[in-house]
Amino acid sequence: MVIRRALTVVLASLSFSAAACTGGSPTLGASAPGVSSPTQTSAGTTSQSASGVPPPSRTAVPVPPTTPPHASPFDVERVLGGVRDLAAMGPRDAASAAGDRAAAYVAARLRAAGYRVTVQPFTVPAGVSWGVPVPAGSTANVVADPPGFDPRRPHVVIGAHLDTVPRSPGAEDNASGLMVLAEVARIVREQPGALPVRFVAFGAEEARGGNGTRYAFGSRHFVTALGGAERTAVGGMLALDRVGVRAAAVPVCSGGRGTPALAEAIRAAATSASVPTRACTNRASDHVSFERVGIPAARLGSVPYAAYHSAGDVPSVVDRRQLARSGAVVLAWLRSLG
Template sequence: MDRSPRPLLVRSLSCVLVLGLVLLGACTGSDTDEAPSPSEQTTASPEPTTPAPPPEADAERILADISHLAETIGPRHGTSEAYGEAADWVEERLTGLGYEVSRQQVDAPAGTTWGVDVPAGDSPNVIADRPGASPTDPHVVVGAHLDTIPVAPGAEDNASGVAVMLELARVVAEAEVPVRFVAFGAEEPRGPGDALHHFGSQQYVAALGDDERAAITAMVALDRVGVPGPEVPICSGDSPNGTIEVRDQLAAAATDGGVPHTVCGGNTTSDHWSFDKAGIPAARLGSIPYAGYHSPQDTVEVVDPAQAGRVAAIMRGWLLENVASP
């Protein structure tokens, strides 16, 4: 019998050849297993991103701003140097939040403010807009008067309103909310009667062109919003040209946020009244009575930051629900 290993060697070489061809095919592919062309490749669509919701209002920030206005600056009647310092500070704060800030001259006459004679002069409104916004674009106005009577540090009246306004400006700075913030000058009376009151807001409304007036869909005044109380007052002016629509929207926002509140009408003692009389929908938050009203005792100690925070929460809800762009 021929026991030569040759047939085994042949078989082994054949196996190596077949294995090599298989491996070569795996590396180079075949006519029927080509890579897809770029036109045939599919790219997964990126997952849509949801913008982060605006931050909640911070009551401690509000209290810090009240302290600055009432303690660092102090009494600031509308034509005083202290009012100018306060206006500069508010402008700096709003500019730092990314707003475009301008000023509007407000001519305040000489007169008597709560028993103290005050000189005539300019008590400017400080106005903050979103970058690129036009006053003829539909928007709301959120305002708070910056002045005090001459003898009062004005923690509640009205550093509380200004501080809540500044916190709202921070909260919605990155949101699509068409809002203009205004720190009004010379709100405090310089004599008896409606004509000698609310100079900043009266002149603001008087200077509006027809298209600018039509662009304001609502106005809210924040005035005395920090003293403790069981509820947040939400009030309308109820002029013959006015409406309770904004008041009711704010009340609905309070209900949705679980904030105790009460509604009232016939409130004419803040800057919303200038808008209400002109037929622009307007309302006011604030006005709980307190012992230090228009006195040197209107200090930081009268303010409850939790109450100011509740007001800010109502306003945040209202701005995001009724004003924010879809």
């Protein structure tokens, strides 16, 4: 009953209209295009290719004009549309039907961008999430691979978590990270770089323990499922977590348990995009799972805001300029990997 209901039903039988890939609402249909059932999922995950920094957005939001010729602009309206759609689903605990709908939504966006999408199911324990009891159940990582990707060859991973705490619609935490990930994936698919990128939407990042130590279940499951050659092939991992709250600079944090070299390299790349960044140490996201096993990792995002983990985490807390700057930092880093 646990591996289960909506994870199988929603991911295998929800389909999304074309509007869902541009900020519209999901519609019921036959099978979700490009999303495999749990029985079709491989033990590893997926990847994709890298790209440069985008030119000015179609909106009035300034985006550094350093995109390679013919690359699409970073579309802030597309990102905001996705943030609104995910927040409209309400709280998305990892073991909930709303959490499964969010996974299907993100999978549809990545599939529409041209990736092969698989789901990697796993179970999560019951617990207490920020004062609210949450049940045991199943959830999944959503993994997007570009055509021809070999997880045993050098690549990087970009991730963002799918779930929210029980009281929050999670516009900033973490619809913002998910939709910047999806938009970067779209651009990178159009303009591959020298080093492939694997995009992963992780299930169950939020803590399910009173002391906040039982968290990042999906990323730990992902790392554990990697074979030795696959783990060695991961040159770095970047978690996008809370990337849309307005601030003077974009936080780029190390986890404090490994080398800070990756965070430093990302901040250095951001200078080419004229985006201000700041250094920080943060152990509260999916990058920690990679750092624990010796994979260089960093987190982009974590600006404090009043609506954190509350019902007030709605789309209005997300700033379009900060979304554009966050996307520009990620793309500048990917471009630097060639």
